[in-house]
Structure formats: structure tokens, C-alpha cells
Amino acid sequence: xxxxxxxxxxxxxxxxxxxxxxxxxxxxxxxxxxxxxxxxxxxxxxxxxxxxxxxxxxxxxxxxxxxxxxxxxxxxxxxxxxxxxxxxxxxxxxxxxxxxxxxxxxxx
Ligand SMILES: [Zn+2]
Numbered sequence: 001x002x003x004x005x006x007x008x009x010x011x012x013x014x015x016x017x018x019x020x021x022x023x024x025x026x027x028x029x030x031x032x033x034x035x036x037x038x039x040x041x042x043x044x045x046x047x048x049x050x051x052x053x054x055x056x057x058x059x060x061x062x063x064x065x066x067x068x069x070x071x072x073x074x075x076x077x078x079x080x081x082x083x084x085x086x087x088x089x090x091x092x093x094x095x096x097x098x099x100x101x102x103x104x105x106x107x108x
Contacts, residue, residue, distance in 0.1 A: 013063040026067050027053045030078045033069075038082035040089075050080030054089065 017023055030053050041048040056077050059066035069078045081089070090096045 011063055013060050013066060017059060017063075017066060022067060026069070026078070030069055031080050034080045037080065038085055039079050040081055040085035048082040048085075051083050052081060052086055054079045054081045054086055 014020065031050060034050065036050050038046075038048040038050045055066065056075070056079060057065055057071070065071065065077055069076070071077045087096065
């Protein structure tokens with residue numbers, strides 16, 4: 001009988017994840033690495049202080065990647081963002097109620 005793995009990738013996200021010591025440490029490392037600058041504003045030629053670290057792949061979807069600054073593909077997983085840019089992303093994802101693009105019923 002094979003031993004059960006110590007940690008499973010399918011394990012749900014710890015409800016205390018965002019207040020955990022390990023997350024706070026990883027978050028700080030990512031912020032320091034990017035000089036506490038919002039990476040979306042930076043790409044737009046603006047300078048804004050980042051207020052949070054955003055998960056490109058939501059932590060609740062992939063708890064096993066919640067602490068990985070980069071994905072196995074080499075793409076960034078943890079990105080410092082300012083409040084406005086984070087709201088913009090979450091709204092675009094449909095995670096926030098708010099102004100949405102007008103629905104076009106007729107596509108043809
Ligand atoms: Zn920003």
C-alpha cells in the first residue's frame with residue numbers, strides 16, 4: 001500500500017493563508033524585488049506604490065502555487081499591484097460588480 005503524500009496539490013487553500021507568516025514573508029520578498037512598485041502602472045509608464053501582491057492564477061484555484069513567485073513555465077505568478085490596478089483586473093475577471101462593457105447582443 002503506497003504511503004499517502006504529505007501534501008496534496010488538491011489541498012484547499014488554508015483559510016488563514018493571507019495572515020500566515022509564510023505568505024507575509026513571500027509577499028514582502030516579491031514587493032522588495034519589485035521595489036514596491038505597481039507593475040501594471042510601471043508598464044504604463046507611471047509610478048505607483050504597490051499595496052498588494054496579486055496572484056495571476058488565483059490562490060483558491062491553485063493553492064499549490066500560492067507561494068510561488070513564478071510558475072513552472074517561467075511566467076510571473078506573484079505581481080505587486082496598486083489598489084486601482086488590482087480592482088481593474090478583478091473587475092475584468094468578473095469578480096467585482098461594477099461597470100462592465102456594454103453587452104452586444106448581436107455579434108453578426
Ligand atoms: Zn497600478
